Amino acid sequence: MDSHRLVAKLWKSLIALVMAFFLINVGLMIAAVATSSVAQRWLGTWLPAGYTFNWYLAAWKEFQLGGVLLVTVQVVAAVVFLSILIGVPAAYALARRDFPGKRLLMGLFLLPLMVPPITYGIPLATVMYQAHIAGTIFGVILSNMIPAVPFMILVMTPFIEQIDVNLESAARVFGASTFKLFWHVLLPLLAPGILAASLLVLVRTIGMFELTFLTAGPDSQTLVVALYYAVFAAGVRAPQSVDAMAIIYMTITLVWLLIALQFVNPTQLVSRVKEHPQTA
Amino acid sequence: MIADRGASVGLGSSFDRSLLLLVPATLFMVVLFVYPFIYGLQLSFRPMEGNWLANYTKFFTTDNLWSTIGTTLKLAVPATVINIGVALPIAYQMRLKSRYQKWVTTLLVIPLTLGTVLIAQGMLGYFGPRGWLSQTLQFLHLYEGPIRLTHNYWGVLISLVISGFPFAFLLTLSYITGIDPTLPRAAATLGASPWNQFRYIYLPLLVPGLAMAFALSFVQAFSVFPSAVLLGSPAGATRVISIAAYEAAFEQYDYSMASAVAMIMGFVQLLVVAAILGARGMFYRGPVTGGKG
Numbered sequence A: 001m002d003s004h005r006l007v008a009k010l011w012k013s014l015i016a017l018v019m020a021f022f023l024i025n026v027g028l029m030i031a032a033v034a035t036s037s038v039a040q041r042w043l044g045t046w047l048p049a050g051y052t053f054n055w056y057l058a059a060w061k062e063f064q065l066g067g068v069l070l071v072t073v074q075v076v077a078a079v080v081f082l083s084i085l086i087g088v089p090a091a092y093a094l095a096r097r098d099f100p101g102k103r104l105l106m107g108l109f110l111l112p113l114m115v116p117p118i119t120y121g122i123p124l125a126t127v128m129y130q131a132h133i134a135g136t137i138f139g140v141i142l143s144n145m146i147p148a149v150p151f152m153i154l155v156m157t158p159f160i161e162q163i164d165v166n167l168e169s170a171a172r173v174f175g176a177s178t179f180k181l182f183w184h185v186l187l188p189l190l191a192p193g194i195l196a197a198s199l200l201v202l203v204r205t206i207g208m209f210e211l212t213f214l215t216a217g218p219d220s221q222t223l224v225v226a227l228y229y230a231v232f233a234a235g236v237r238a239p240q241s242v243d244a245m246a247i248i249y250m251t252i253t254l255v256w257l258l259i260a261l262q263f264v265n266p267t268q269l270v271s272r273v274k275e276h277p278q279t280a
Numbered sequence B: 001m002i003a004d005r006g007a008s009v010g011l012g013s014s015f016d017r018s019l020l021l022l023v024p025a026t027l028f029m030v031v032l033f034v035y036p037f038i039y040g041l042q043l044s045f046r047p048m049e050g051n052w053l054a055n056y057t058k059f060f061t062t063d064n065l066w067s068t069i070g071t072t073l074k075l076a077v078p079a080t081v082i083n084i085g086v087a088l089p090i091a092y093q094m095r096l097k098s099r100y101q102k103w104v105t106t107l108l109v110i111p112l113t114l115g116t117v118l119i120a121q122g123m124l125g126y127f128g129p130r131g132w133l134s135q136t137l138q139f140l141h142l143y144e145g146p147i148r149l150t151h152n153y154w155g156v157l158i159s160l161v162i163s164g165f166p167f168a169f170l171l172t173l174s175y176i177t178g179i180d181p182t183l184p185r186a187a188a189t190l191g192a193s194p195w196n197q198f199r200y201i202y203l204p205l206l207v208p209g210l211a212m213a214f215a216l217s218f219v220q221a222f223s224v225f226p227s228a229v230l231l232g233s234p235a236g237a238t239r240v241i242s243i244a245a246y247e248a249a250f251e252q253y254d255y256s257m258a259s260a261v262a263m264i265m266g267f268v269q270l271l272v273v274a275a276i277l278g279a280r281g282m283f284y285r286g287p288v289t290g291g292k293g
Helices: A003-036 A054-062 A065-096 A100-116 A119-129 A138-163 A167-171 A178-207 A212-213 A223-232 A239-263 B003-009 B017-044 B054-061 B063-093 B099-113 B116-126 B132-139 B154-177 B181-191 B194-222 B226-230 B239-249 B254-278
Strands: none
Touching: A003 A239, A003 B054, A003 B063, A003 B099, A003 B116, A003 B132, A003 B154, A003 B239, A054 A065, A054 A239, A054 B254, A065 A100, A065 A223, A065 B017, A065 B132, A100 A119, A100 A138, A100 A178, A100 B017, A100 B254, A119 A212, A119 A223, A119 B017, A119 B239, A119 B254, A138 A178, A138 A212, A138 B017, A167 B226, A178 A223, A178 A239, A212 B239, A223 A239, A223 B116, A239 B099, A239 B116, A239 B154, B003 B099, B017 B254, B054 B063, B054 B254, B063 B194, B063 B239, B063 B254, B099 B154, B099 B239, B116 B226, B154 B194, B154 B226, B181 B194, B226 B239, B239 B254
């Protein structure tokens, strides 16, 4: 019995150790970028020679961050809104109805999440260039919706399945029209789920590199793509201003993710179980 | 909607109007996903020169093209195995609800927000030959000379773990906490050790979820692109298949070839996912959450 407990203790310590190792290294890595973004000069010493916030100003001007952020906000807002509009009704039908071809349709919605974005992004970009929508914000929004709509459907379907059908029947019995049923019964019940799913879509869209990269033009780049070009494109840039921009990017995503975590219990992302009284 | 449910399910004769709710999403997917995909497929058979199979022949006979499949798999498979392999025990430990759970989960999820460029810059700085890690190792006399963890295979693999692990962890945690805790509790009452609870209750119930988490993590790792450029050696050790596709499309403007590479990429990807999901069929399939409602 005692040896069992010892093994369990060792195992727990091992896991804590692995987590600590991961977190410390990632933390120091972030710290390195943050330090560099405020460093005057930093060449192979423990800490930089002096500190300045000028790189943030430089990054803002040099990379036209104002415009880039505006595009990012527009793209993300449109993607989230449109995916709710298209995805939630579909999720409702999938959760409540059985019909021939349902598995096939589920497959269609699952497929974009199962193949790399580049795989469909390249043919998509080709089609969009022919239709002259590549390079526009509209094209970027459409391409980003391809993974967003299925994601919305897959997150919302189990959520809707959980809602008791009897509530809808009861509303019907009392004479609610379809619109009233939707507005007064379904929407309030679905609101937390929609909020959770759209926050996740939001975080995913801010970070979606490939699709935006393939379909964006110079005026329709989102933050991730602008950041990539800042590192990669020709011309010598001070690494510190790239670091400053990377920190700005991280802060924006982090804020949204932390907001999302307030509403989404990450443990209930894909499957739900009734809350049981807590046991040690 | 509910009123006509009986008719639509029972007889299938009357048309169920709520199915119209599926129309916008289906239409969207057909126009923006299926159509470009089919277009790309047929475009790949219309090469700039040569017969209809020329692109595929070229891919499989050109050294720096077909080897990208192996290069990508050599990065994606270990990255996925590490991510799921480490996420499983940690998520298992974190399955019980506590204040601790919330904090650790949040901390572990933060790397999701970093972005490829921050990871790349951070790794170049921190893991680089003159970074803090190198300096610390030399200061402690654990390792002499500069460490080489960037601009090679290891750089890309590490970045795939940093960005992929939080995702794998979130998914795994979510599947584990979806298992009804009364089952292991019942087993514990009957005297099952913690290991046996895991081995005979959690693991079999987890297999479908783990397969899904593995597949989704693999997709992410397989499509590695920016970090292979920024942290690897894009001409050599980390010339992944998406680099080949990108070069064909946007450097040689050969959309036909690019589509062919994309199709091969999708095919390899789906082959692996099908293998994973097929393998899970050998395990238990059924409800994991117990009686609902």
